[in-house]
Amino acid sequence: MFDNNSNKSRTSNRRKEDIIDVESFITDRISQLGSKAASQRGLCDSSKIYGGILSVVSFFALNSIPGGQVVVASSLAGYLLAVYGDYATTKRLRLFPSRRTVSGLSQDKEGNEDDRFIALNEDYEEDISYLGQKEELEAKFINRYFDELCEKLYELPVSDRSNTYQVIIDSVFSRKKQSKYYQYFEARSKQDARFMEAEIAAKEKLLPRKIRQVDIDYLKLEEDQNLFSRQLPGDQDLSQGSELFPVSEPAMTLSQDEPVLTGYQIFYSLIDSTCCYVAGGQQSGKTLLLAETTKRKAEEGILIFYVNWFSTKLDRDGHWEHVPASHKIETDISMLSPEEFMEVINQTLNLLNTFKLLVFGEHHKDCILVWDELEVSADKNSGDVSKATQPVLQLLSDLIGRLTGTGVKNGGSVQVLSPGYAAGSMFAFVNSKAKKMTPIVCSINKGKFVKTRNNKTISFNKSLLRQMANNFVSAVEVDVPIELASTKTERIFQFQEEWVALGDASDLRPCNYVATDDITHQPHNVLAQKKRSQIEELITKLEEDGYETLWSFAEAMEIPSSDAKRRFIEIVSTYLESERPDLASRFARNKEKEFSSFDGRYSYSDNIEKELNTRLLTNFRCCLCQKRSEDVEIHRTSYLGADDQPGKNMFPLCEVCHDEAHEAGNWNSTLDSIWSSHQTEGFTKRINLGLNFLTQDID
Known part of the structure; x- marks a missing residue:
C-alpha cells in the first residue's frame, strides 16, 4: 500500500485550489490548453515561415545586398532554431508550418483511432501537438473522457479532487495503456455507450429493455471497486482502497443464502x-x-x-x-x-x-x-x-x-x-x-x-x-x-x-391502521379546509355560469381594482391547473395544449383583437430586426391582463427576436407570481425605438 503521507508531499506542490464545479474546471482547462497550443503553433510557424522566406530571398540576392552571407546565415539560424525548439518541446521534427497555419481551414476530420493512443478530430490534434508531451496527452484525455472524469471527481470530497486529477494525469502520461486509470475510464466510456444504446432501443421499442452485460477489454468495472487510491503513477497495489477513494462497506452484510433486502x-x-x-x-x-x-x-x-x-x-x-x-x-x-x-x-x-x-x-x-x-x-x-x-x-x-x-x-x-x-x-x-x-x-x-x-x-x-x-x-x-x-x-x-x-x-407486514383523533384537539388544517371550500364554491360558479374568460369572471365577482383582479385570477388559475384540468382546458390559450396557470394572463375577452392591432401597428414587421412576417409574434414587456395595450406593453417581434427578448440578460424572470416577470429597462427602450422608427413616431 502506497504511503499516504508520501503521496501528499509529492502532490502538495501541484495543488492550486479546491475544485468545486468539476465541469467548469475541466472545461476551463481544455480552453487553457487550447489557447496555449494555438499561441505556440502561431509563434513556431511564424518563425519558420519568416525564417525560411528570408533565407530563400537573401540567398538569391546574395550578391546584391551588403552582408548577404550574414543575412542568409542569420535567417537560416532563426529557421533552424524554430525547428529545434519545436522538436525539443514536442519531440516532433517538423520542417514546415502546419496545415492549419498555411490554409487557415478547419475541416473537422475524424482521426484514425487505431493509429493513436487516444484519437480526437484531426484539427484539434494538430493544434495540441504543439504542446509539451504531457499537456498534449492531458488535452486528449480530458476531451475524450470528459463525462466519465466529471462523474468520478464529483463523487469525491471537494478537498481531494485537485490532487486526484493530478494523480490520474501523471499515471496516464507515464504508463499510457498500462495505466489502470486509463483502463478504468476506457471501460466506463464503453459501459456508458452501451447504456445509451440500450436506453434508446428501449425508448423506441426496438429491443427488450434488459441491458446486456458489458464486455470490457481492459478492465471489469464491477470487479475493480478499489482502483482509485492515494497513489502516484507507479500504479502499485490498488486492492485495499485508501483515504481518497475508500473501499466502502456494503449497506448490509448478507450471506449468499440470505435474500437481499428491498x-x-x-x-x-x-x-x-x-x-x-x-x-x-x-x-x-x-x-x-x-x-x-x-x-x-x-x-x-x-x-x-x-x-x-x-x-x-x-x-x-x-x-x-x-x-x-x-x-x-x-x-x-x-x-x-x-x-x-x-x-x-x-x-x-x-x-x-x-x-x-x-x-x-x-x-x-x-x-x-x-x-x-x-x-x-x-x-x-x-x-x-x-x-x-x-x-x-x-x-x-x-x-x-x-x-x-x-x-x-x-x-x-x-x-x-x-x-x-x-x-x-x-x-x-x-x-x-x-x-x-x-x-x-x-x-x-x-x-x-x-x-x-x-x-x-x-x-x-x-x-x-x-x-x-x-x-x-x-x-x-x-x-x-x-x-x-x-x-x-x-x-x-x-x-x-x-x-x-x-x-x-x-x-412489509400487513397493516390496516386508521388514525383516531381526540375531539378536544383543534385540527391543524382547518383553515386550509375552510379556504379550500371557498375556492371550490367559486370554481363551481365558474363552471355552472359558463364564463368564457377568467377576467370576466373576476368582474362578475365585483372585484374592484385591476391588481385585485389579477391576484384573484392567479388563485383561480393555479387551482384549475392542479385540481380541475378538465375545466381549465376551457381557458387554455392554445386549445391544443394543456392549460397552465400562466394562461390566466391572457384570459380576457379582447385579447385576440389587441394582438391583431399590435401586429397592425407595424404592418406585421418586427420592432427589432424590421423584417416582415405573417407569423410575427406578440411580446409583452409586462403582464397586465385586460389592461394590456398595443404599443405600451404589447409589441410585434419575430420568433428569433422574441427569444432574444426572453434571454436572461434582457428579461427579469420570477416565479413569485404569474404576473411578476417583466422586461429589463434597457431592452424595453430598444423595442420602443424600433416601434417609433416603424411608425415614424419620432419626436
Missing part, C-alpha cells in the same frame, strides 16, 4: 431512530415509502406528525390518513390569505413544539416527524414568506441537529422529503443541519421509462444524485451497478452507497 425493508428498520433526507423526483416512490412505513410504526404505538405546506391534489390521495388531524398540516400556503397564512405558521410552531415536548420531555413518547417538500419550504428567496417561515424552519433545524446525534437515545426522528437538494436556495441554518442527515435516494432505474399519474414520462436523473453527492457528509453513489440496471426493476433505493430494488408495501 428499500422498504431497509427504511422500515431506520425510520424511528435515524433522521433521513429522502430525495427523489416526481413519482419516484419516496412519498409512498414514507407513508407505508410510518403507518406500520403508528400501529406499533409511535406518534406520527406530518407537515406539507405545498400539498397538491395528487398529494391528498389518502396515504396520510393514519396521521391524526391534530398532528397534521396539509395545505398549500400559496392559496391562503395573509391572515390564514400566519395562522398556519403558528399552528406549525405549535405542532413542532408538541413533537419536541413529547420526544425530550418528562413524559416521553416515541415520535416520527415527516416534513414534505423541504426544499421549497426552506427557500430563502421568497421575500416576506421567507421572513415569516424562518422561526418555524429554525425550530425544525434545531430538532434535526439534536436528533441526528441522539435519535436512538431519545426515541424520535425527523424524516425529510424533497425532490432534490438546492443548497444555494435554502436558509444556511437549514442547510447545515440537513447535510448531517442520512441521505436516502429513491429513483427510477437507469434505462427505464415510467409513466406518472399525470401521464408524464420520467427516467433516471443523474443530476439529482450529483446534488446529493456534493452536499452530504455521508457518501452518495451516483452510478447504478449494471447488474441492477439490467433487471426489470423500475424503482430503486440507495442507502450507504448501495443500490437495491425499492420494493413496495408487500415487503
